[in-house]
Amino acid sequence: MTEYSTVTLDTVIPLILPDAQTVTEVEHYTDSLFRFRVTRPSSMRFRSGEFVMIGLLGDPHPDTGKQKPLLRAYSIASPAWDETLQFYSIKVENGPLTSKLQHIKVGDQLILKQKSVGTLVHDALTRANRMWFFSTGTGIAPFASLLREPETYERFNQVVLTHTCRDSGRSQIWRRADSRDQK
Ligand SMILES: Cc1cc2nc3c(=O)[nH]c(=O)nc-3n(C[C@H](O)[C@H](O)[C@H](O)COP(=O)(O)OP(=O)(O)OC[C@H]3O[C@@H](n4cnc5c(N)ncnc54)[C@H](O)[C@@H]3O)c2cc1C
Numbered sequence: 001m002t003e004y005s006t007v008t009l010d011t012v013i014p015l016i017l018p019d020a021q022t023v024t025e026v027e028h029y030t031d032s033l034f035r036f037r038v039t040r041p042s043s044m045r046f047r048s049g050e051f052v053m054i055g056l057l058g059d060p061h062p063d064t065g066k067q068k069p070l071l072r073a074y075s076i077a078s079p080a081w082d083e084t085l086q087f088y089s090i091k092v093e094n095g096p097l098t099s100k101l102q103h104i105k106v107g108d109q110l111i112l113k114q115k116s117v118g119t120l121v122h123d124a125l126t127r128a129n130r131m132w133f134f135s136t137g138t139g140i141a142p143f144a145s146l147l148r149e150p151e152t153y154e155r156f157n158q159v160v161l162t163h164t165c166r167d168s169g170r171s172q173i174w175r176r177a178d179s180r181d182q183k
Helices: 137-147 150-155 168-181
Strands: 003-006 020-030 033-039 051-057 069-075 084-090 109-117 128-136 156-164
Touching (some): 033 168, 069 109, 069 137, 128 137, 128 150, 137 156, 137 168, 156 168
Antiparallel strands (some): 051 069, 051 109
């Protein structure tokens, strides 16, 4: 199953939610896995390998009608130099966030908290001749960020990525990124 759509930045709609960013690309790899890109706040700084909190508004409260943000941690798959932010996402059956998130479309908004954190960053990695990145499923995201970071190849002579998935469909994240999306 493949759906692919893209949008140019001059068609991005004005932001309405606080901390909102606009979805610029969505691609569904399988029934349980997809990737998307959102605009990057101009003031946002992060280190390759870090994660942020992203989400959508939850269902309206039955009495008050108020909607609270439904946020989850997501690793940024883009390197620190990228102008947009890419994420890989699971679709958890009945998952509070991903049962909604899997329906996002280009031009939609999602909430992105700019504060990024994480320890899978160059400052925490010891220099070595060879670096192994062992990843599973969407856990490839921080490694994808580091693999797109030139500093990685200054620090290590050889970088080996392993990506273990429940089925071959899920391994498309990196196989397809390698041919089309890797920048
Ligand atoms: C530091 C950090 C980084 C993360 N980065 C990502 C990311 O880049 N992409 C992503 O899809 N998720 C990521 N997650 C998981 C994410 O925060 C949510 O759990 C996920 O989006 C599902 O949200 P949900 O509300 O639908 O279901 P939840 O109620 O949050 O999860 C329900 C159950 O689904 C399973 N599950 C959740 N996420 C995954 C997953 N990615 N792979 C396999 N099983 C899972 C777990 O068993 C979990 O208990 C990360 C989590 C952490 C702590």
